[in-house]
Amino acid sequence: MSATGIGAPVRRKEDYRFITGKGQYTDDLTRPGQTYITFVRSPHAHARIRRIDASAAKGMPGVVAVLTGADLAADKVGSLICGWAITSKDGSPMKMAPHPAIANTKANHVGDPVAVVVAETQAQAKDAAEKVVVDYEVLPAVVDPAKAQAKSAPQIHEVAPGNTIYEWHLGDQKAVEAAFKGAKHVTRLDIVNNRLVPNAMEPRAAIAEYDAGNDSLTLWNTTQNPHVARLVISAFVGIAPEHKLRVIAPDVGGGFGSKIFIYPEEVVCLWAARKVNRPVKWVSERTEAFVADAHGRDHVTHAEMAFDGEGKILALRAKTIANLGAYMSTFSSSVPTYLYATLLSGQYEIPQIYCEVDAVYTNTVPVDAYRGAGRPEATFVVERLVEVGAREMQIDPADLRRRNFVKKFPHQTPVIMAYDAGDYNASLKKAMELADVKGFAKRKRESARAGKLRGLGYSTYIEACGIAPSQAVGSLGAGVGLWESAEVRVNPTGSVEVLTGCHQHGQGHETTFAQVVSDRLGIPIENVSVVHGDTDKVQFGMGTYGSRSGAVGISAIVKALDKVEAKAKKVASHLLEAAEADIVFENGQFKVAGTDKVAAFGDVALNAYIAHKFSGQELEPGLKEGSFYDPTNFTFPAGCHICEVEVDTETGQVEVVAWTAVDDFGKVINPMIVEGQVHGGIAQGVGQALLENTTYDTDGQLVTGSYMDYTMPRADNLPSFRVETTETLAPSNPLGIKGCGEAGAIASPAAVINAITDALGTEEIAMPATPAAVWAALQKVNQSRKAAE
Amino acid sequence: MYAFTYHRATGLRQAGNMLGKLEDSKILAGGQTLLPTMKQRLASPANLIDLGKVDGLKGIELKGRSLVIGAMTTHSEVATSPVVQQAIPALAELASMIGDPAVRHMGTLGGSIANNDPNSDYPAALVGLGATVITTKRRIEADAFFTGLFETALEADEIITKVSFPVPKKAAYMKFRNPASRFALVGVFVAKRSSEIRVAVTGAGASGVFRVPAFEEALKKRFSPKSLEGLSIPATGLNSDIHGSAEYRAHLVGVMARRAVAKAG
Amino acid sequence: MPAVSMTVNGKPATADVEPRTLLVQFLRENLRLTGTHVGCDTSQCGACVVHVDGKAVKSCTMLAIQAEGANVTTIEGLANGSQLHPMQEAFREHHGLQCGFCTPGMIMTAVDMVNRKGNELDDHTIREELEGNICRCTGYHNIVKAIAAGARSMGTGGARKAAE
Structure with a gap:
């Protein structure tokens, strides 16, 4: 291995510009004659737009233009789309509702754009935006996915009766039912996978510039995929032909999925730039990002796992309601289906799996892929079922996992995926050694002496990465090749x-x-x-x-x-x-x-x-x-994360005291960078499990609309991590690389909750396990203990 | 942020005059709460009067048995002052827990108490120590100064100049942070001064800082965490939100009070 | 519009600004020093941290006009010409950054931390001192490592103090 070759921890070439303040993010760019745009957003979760009076706003200092959804419609700007077609079990296509970049007749979530103001300065645009008078007829709203399909629920889109986008399923329902009938033990769980806000530290931004001489447009944009953005904006939204639109994604400050999607704001900037014939710049504020960036997760699931008398898994079934928010974002449909149910086999030999997913519209911000996208949700279901099953059957959780691991490759699961390489025993064994699982009982006693509860939780996860070959994803409904x-x-x-x-x-x-x-x-x-x-x-x-x-x-x-x-x-x-x-x-x-x-x-x-x-x-x-x-298969990174927590029983405060991760990413190009990816992923997963939650009130107002109420993981919420790897090469690509970007976020939530429930002695704790929630759970445990005495 | 007119005050009297005369005016001290509020367009004063260049509002001085701190003294200055650390270490520690290091470099004692955010720390110290607020017009006992949510006894043209804290025998502050904002979800300041014992709670109360007479009585008998065992406060009148129910806050008041007493020693 | 004058990275800077102009806007828009970032609007993320008269402050929570006469150092002023500040070097050496957006604020906070707390910083202290800086990429692990190393490096003979 050379000092700069494959496998070397080469220091990053890009760092110099970032540590000296010379990075060039979209907001750092200024175009000559640039104007600023501000979005007037609906304060209501669900409201008909009766009338918009822009006259006062137009008279404000510095205002260049005030534009509305009616103007957008008049210019025949197309709708935003979801690019992955899902078919319901009855054979009907998913119900994709129109998504105009500026709402014209009805606002469907708090933050839905209803007008824009273009002005000479940002402050002037904001001042004028407040003078746009929108006459709303407020309608009842639905925010809870579990209630969205009720007959009494308000209807959001005409095309989707019962707010149902699709009712999809995967697997052999009859075979699963038969397997459950023969089970010695069944573990059942109700799970809410909490809604998250991605929160890349760089807020989204766009600058659009029109070149009248060439009738072409340039868009500087915080995007993870400039070509896909250009394709969608050209072919579907119809702003400009593909060869007349240049999309530049300069330095981008984090994405985590949230910058994959094609959003209303960049479309409107392009359209407005041509209209006012000047560059138009938009930079999201953080509180704006909370209502404008696609959120992640938001599943309500009932899941069951059937075991035989030896602790072998016989079958798994799950019913999930996935909240896709007010509109179908770019890849939203794929996340709770082919990126979720296909991973429900985990690292285990599970003969039969059946999963039903209903995707619903609600009056909330659209939900789409966020780091892990479907796979964290699947891992949480599987790893909670296995852990709880082990506890119920009084089998050591590591042992139960070992008994069920897939050991021969290739392995065809009942849910599409064909695992091609892995060694799940190896990562579990190494992680258990590094985490000193043997010494846990002693540490638990020491914690008890200090009046604290200690718990240990495993998560032996698998993910499918690469999301290719194209032919395969095409057969599953993808609108693009990967x-x-x-x-x-x-x-x-x-x-x-x-x-x-x-x-x-x-x-x-x-x-x-x-x-x-x-x-x-x-x-x-x-x-x-x-x-x-x-x-x-x-x-x-x-x-x-x-x-x-x-x-x-x-x-x-x-x-x-x-x-x-x-x-x-x-x-x-x-x-x-x-x-x-x-x-x-x-x-x-x-x-x-x-x-x-x-x-x-x-x-x-x-x-x-x-x-x-x-x-x-x-x-x-x-x-x-x-x-x-184009690869020949997905890749299947897998590994074992072990979390150890200490719980302050008086306050409910959970401290993550130790973290061990052993991941198999196949060939590693730069171990320093790979470890960094794992660290960040774990932090986001711990954030989901302990800190982060997106709360709407029943009227559809976002309660956690800023960092004052949405808990971002900070340095003192986290420990240092022990991160190591094992290696089996991926046979589907030339170097044997599997991918490492999402593993931490996929593995970690289940490890945290398994550790907390181990400490508390109750499975009744939802994510995020905030101090208040843990304290409340402990009160319940104490009450039922008292009742039992 | 809405537009406003900026006034750089050069003296206290001038600042007081401006505050009285200029329509819809507000004092700018450290700005660490006011400016974020204005940025969110939740406050829109027409006139801001900056005390940053007014002499004589900063400083920490031990005067007999009282610690006197100027209104424009920053949290960082209070936290790191050897005088404060010697006289009332609990106060230095409380100041070191406000916001974050950068906020502590700018935020001031006067600004904090004038704003009287129900989740801020200083009100617990002022009430817990039985401090006196000294203004351009008078002296106000802490118990009378904090009058409700974001409300104080300050008159329209009155400016805080300093706060006088009696030095206690023992004192400690325990704070349980709101996980998101890091403000106090519950903060309890406990102080023992010869015969008087005070227990002041911030964060929990729907109308701001309050004292807990039952705890004070119990601690008078014996200043020990044991004296508070089994005691709690009712949840009525406490805040309840996504970060904690009123019951949880009530419970935390007991926990934090016991821990504060233990820490005070 | 009132005039404001200050020294930024050793150079005088004067401009007429609206009173509502924040220090970070003055730095980014008037002086085109775009290394200082804005990551939130509630004064919590710390991407905007600069030094004002030698102390770390959040430049999104200070009016430009409040900095009248002050000596301001931004990330662009930290290196000594082409020689990186030891804290910048430590962030690179220990992979203390990924997307780089929070990095300028992190580094300015870290230098301030060392100025106040000294050159031997344990993990616990560093994590507590980072309360006002949010990173979404690194999980803080390598930031903590970088700051500990940078702090030590600032203390050894070869290293210089912060540029101010």
Whole structure:
């Protein structure tokens, strides 16, 4: 392993600009003549828009334009769409309601845009926005997904009777029922997977600029996938043809899924920029982000697991109601279906699984993928069922897991996925050693002496990453393919630009992708730059989400490097005057096998471009190759997280005192970056389990609308983590990479809740286990103990 | 933030005059609560009178058995002052728990108590220690100063200049933070001064800081956490929200009071 | 509009501003020092932390006009030319950043922390002192490591104190 090659903890190339304040985020950019836009948002969860009076606003200082949904409709700007078609069990298609970028007739959630003000300064736009008078007819609202399908519930969209988007299912219902009949033990749980607000630290932003000379538009946008944004905005919203729209995603400050989606704000900025013929800038405020960024999770589930007398799992069934909010966001439909039910087998051999999912509209902010997307929800269901089952049957939870682990690969689950590689015993064993599970009883006694309860919780999780091959996802309803592209441009001086369709917003691609190139071509990592995030520079690509950049994005680079090497060998054969078959490439040099004749990579690159040694008719000059790589399977990262907590019984405060993670990510390119991804994921999962919750009141007002009420994990909420890996290579891509971005967020909520319930001696605790909730749970335990005495 | 007119005061009298005369005017001290409120457009004063350059409002001084702290003294200055740490360590510690380090560099004693946020820390210290608020016009006992939610006894043109804290024999502050905002969900300040014992609670009360006579009586018999065992306060009149029911807050008042007494030693 | 004058990263800066202009707006919009970020509107995230007269403050919770006559240091003023400040170096060495958005505020807070608390900082102290800085990417693990290392490095002979 070289100091900068695959497997080396290379310090990040991108860091210099960030630690010196020279990052260029969207809000850092200013265009000449720039105006500012403010969105007038509905204060009501559900209200008919009777009339909008913009006259006072138009008269305010600095106002350039006031635009409404009626203007948008008049300009025939298309609706935002959801790009993954789900079919209900009765064969009917999902009920996708129109989603205008500015509501025209009815506002469907608090924060739904109803008008915009464009002004010379941000303050003027905000001042004028308050003068837009909207006459609302307030309608009753529904926010609770469990109540959305009731006959008495207010109807949100005409196309979706009973607010039901789809009633979908997966698995063999009859076989599952039969398995349950033969069960020795059945564990049953009611689970609410709490709604979260992603909260990337950089709020979303957009600047749109119209070039009247070329009738083209440029959008600088906080997006995780600029090409997909351009495609949707062109093909569906119809703002401009694809070749007349350039989307640039400069430095982006975190995404976690929330910046995948195509939102009303960027569409409106583009439309308004052409209308006022000046650049239009929008920067979300944090409190605005709470009602404008897609939320995550929000499932209500009843789940059951059937066991035989030996603790072997016979079957699992689950019924989930998924809240998709007021509109179907870009990939919302896929999250509670193919990203959720397909993972319900966990790391276990489960002969039969059946899952029903009803997706519903409510008068809340749209819900879509958030770090893990469906897989944290699935892991929580499976890992809670297994843990509670073990406790009920008085089997050691680690032992019960071991008895049921998938041990032979490939393994076909009853829910589509074919696990191709893994060693679940290995990660469990290593994690148990690192966490000193043997010493837990002693630590529990010590805590008891200090008046505290101590608990330990496991989560042996699996995820499906990469979200490809395209043919497979297409058959499941995806509107796009999920391959990735790369172009490797070798310059005449031997330096390299890698153009990737992935986009980095914290992942460190500029370093890891360069490591792969440096490793393969034997050139210094400084000589490699990674280009991404600009549709004018980079070939079409699918962006970054679903832990796909390593498994799919790097694989595309590897394939392009294969082609570069093949072409370079041809050039070298001319340069070294040897047969192409005799050329070998080692340590950055082309050699003629069995001789001492060598050519450095740089010499070959130069000769490829000057083309003096070969006929341009036989061999094209230049050294630049591209690849569109489509994997042969999903990848299946898996591992074991062990959480240890201490509970202050007087206050209900839970402290996470130790965390051990052992993950199998396949081939690791940069262990430092991989560990960082795990740390961040765990923090978000601990946040979900202990701190974060999105609360609406019954009128649909968001109660947790800022950091004053929405609890973000802070440094003192978390311990330092013990993070290690095991390795089985993914057979579905050339380097054997599985992906690491979401594992922490997928594994951790179940580990936390399993630890807390272990400490408390009750399973009756929902996420987030806030001090107040834990205290209330303890009161119940004490009361029932007293009653029993 | 709505537009406003800014006035940089150069003297207290001038500031008081402006405050009395200018329509819809407000004092800007450290700004750590006022400015966020204005940014959210929840407050819209027409005139802001900045005390930042007024001399004589900062400082910490031990005068006999009283610790006198200027209104514009920052939380960070109180927290790190050797004088405060020596005389009333509980007060230094309370100041070190307000907001975060950057907020403590700007936020001031006077600004905090004039705002009387029901979840802020200083009101518990003032009432717990039986402090006296000194203004441009008079001296006001802490018990009479805090009159309700975001309400004080201050008159329209009256400005706090300093606060005088009697030095207690023993004192301690225990705070249970709101997990999100980090303000006090429940904060209890306990102080023993010769014969007088005070227990002041912030965060819990629907109308701000309050004393707990039952706890004070019990502690008079013996200043020990044991004296509070089995005692609780009724949940009626306490805040109830997503971070904790009134019952939970009532329970926490007991827990934090016991812990404060234990800490005071 | 009233005029405001201050020294920013060692250079005088003067402008006429609306009174409601926040210090962070003055830095970002008037001076184009965009390294200082805005991540929330309730004074909690700390992405906007700068030093005013040597002390960490949230520049989103201070009017530009309040900084009249003050000496302000932003992330752009921390390095000594091309030589990074030891705290910047530590964040890079210990992978204390991912998306980079909270990083300037984190680093300015960390330098202030060392100025107040010294060069030997344990994990508990660092985590408590970070109460006013939110990061969504790193889980804080490597930020804590970076600050401990940066603090030590600031104390050793080769390192300089903060630029102010």
